[in-house]
Amino acid sequence: MPRFRAILDTMPAYKAGKAVVSPDGRSYKLSSNESPYEPLPSVVEAVAKAATEIHRYPDPAATGLTNALAERYGVPPEHVALGGGSVAVAQQLFETVGEPGAEVVYAWRSFEAYPLLADLAGTTSVRVPLAGESHDLDAMAEAITPRTRMVLVCNPNNPTGTAVHSAELEAFLDRVPEDVLVILDEAYREYVRDADVPDGLTHYRSRPNVAVLRTFSKAYGLAGLRVGYLIADEPVASAVRKTMVPFAVSHLAQAAAVASLAAEDELLERVEAVVKERTRVRESLIGQGWEVPVTEANFVWLRLGERTTAFAEACAAEGVAVRPFAGEGARISIGSPDANDTFLAVAEAFRKA
Ligand code: PMP
Numbered sequence: 001m002p003r004f005r006a007i008l009d010t011m012p013a014y015k016a017g018k019a020v021v022s023p024d025g026r027s028y029k030l031s032s033n034e035s036p037y038e039p040l041p042s043v044v045e046a047v048a049k050a051a052t053e054i055h056r057y058p059d060p061a062a063t064g065l066t067n068a069l070a071e072r073y074g075v076p077p078e079h080v081a082l083g084g085g086s087v088a089v090a091q092q093l094f095e096t097v098g099e100p101g102a103e104v105v106y107a108w109r110s111f112e113a114y115p116l117l118a119d120l121a122g123t124t125s126v127r128v129p130l131a132g133e134s135h136d137l138d139a140m141a142e143a144i145t146p147r148t149r150m151v152l153v154c155n156p157n158n159p160t161g162t163a164v165h166s167a168e169l170e171a172f173l174d175r176v177p178e179d180v181l182v183i184l185d186e187a188y189r190e191y192v193r194d195a196d197v198p199d200g201l202t203h204y205r206s207r208p209n210v211a212v213l214r215t216f217s218k219a220y221g222l223a224g225l226r227v228g229y230l231i232a233d234e235p236v237a238s239a240v241r242k243t244m245v246p247f248a249v250s251h252l253a254q255a256a257a258v259a260s261l262a263a264e265d266e267l268l269e270r271v272e273a274v275v276k277e278r279t280r281v282r283e284s285l286i287g288q289g290w291e292v293p294v295t296e297a298n299f300v301w302l303r304l305g306e307r308t309t310a311f312a313e314a315c316a317a318e319g320v321a322v323r324p325f326a327g328e329g330a331r332i333s334i335g336s337p338d339a340n341d342t343f344l345a346v347a348e349a350f351r352k353a
Contacts, residue, residue, distance in 0.1 A: 022319030086228025161295025
């Protein structure tokens with residue numbers, strides 16, 4: 001029997017949201033915070049065109065995409081680092097700072113991959129409980145020690161959908177030592193509508209230890225192609241580029257991401273429609289008697305405690321896949337109006353039962 005790293009014995013596997021099918025054949029996947037829309041024809045066309053080159057390795061520096069992102073955000077190309085999805089960029093970040101004895105601070109519950117990536121990088125996770133459903137930035141600042149190398153603020157937070165506000169984030173950043181890297185994980189940034197939720201790029205521009213992590217998987221609808229990026233000061237971005245597996249962002253992913261930036265207006269109209277549905281879903285749930293935290297992302301969070309598994313099963317019986325966290329609650333992505341209606345009907349029946 002080959003010998004493996006001891007950490008693998010205790011490390012849980014990443015649980016991805018799965019699709020389910022009802023006995024009469026219906027399926028609504030509200031478990032992975034994907035875009036409910038099919039890809040734009042212009043994006044499919046760009047991918048098809050790029051497909052003629054798949055016998056070649058992709059441009060390892062993804063020059064076209066890097067330049068397009070730099071232009072889009074008004075930053076130097078040296079400040080952009082890419083990876084195969086933002087989860088891969090997060091892994092690169094953990095690899096960049098992780099070593100025995102080093103600590104990484106993040107809220108919990110938050111994005112499920114953080115503890116796994118910390119374990120893989122041989123680094124210590126310091127999990128700071130949420131206050132209610134939101135980040136407790138005071139407690140997070142207090143959790144920083146001389147061993148802390150990185151702090152992650154997931155904004156909006158997966159799975160609760162809550163967001164930190166400008167003044168509290170500013171006060172928090174003032175308390176973080178300059179040699180600690182702060183990652184603002186903004187996977188859901190495009191869905192934020194509260195003007196008091198800061199754009200992480202503002203903080204990146206004024207603080208060299210602050211970096212912003214974003215993705216093409218959600219608002220841009222490219223979850224299947226795996227492309228995410230970090231915007232950070234040059235030393236951080238170049239360290240993260242060094243930890244990338246060579247050729248991690250495929251030729252097809254690069255082409256699709258460039259085409260998506262070119263079609264951004266159209267994609268952001270879709271985001272607007274999802275945001276409208278989000279309001280409708282949340283208000284309907286509240287009307288049914290549920291408590292639903294304010295969400296700035298493309299999902300809602302229901303704290304169900306012991307009833308979580310039963311709720312997920314009730315949804316599955318109607319073909320609705322949600323993301324349960326046993327004993328805690330369920331995260332439900334905003335889907336097409338039809339999918340949302342089906343979910344709302346299950347939620348209402350469950351509430352009355
Ligand atoms: N960060 C957060 C907060 C997420 O919720 C997710 C996806 N669930 C990711 C990063 C990673 O997404 P991707 O790898 O598809 O970019």
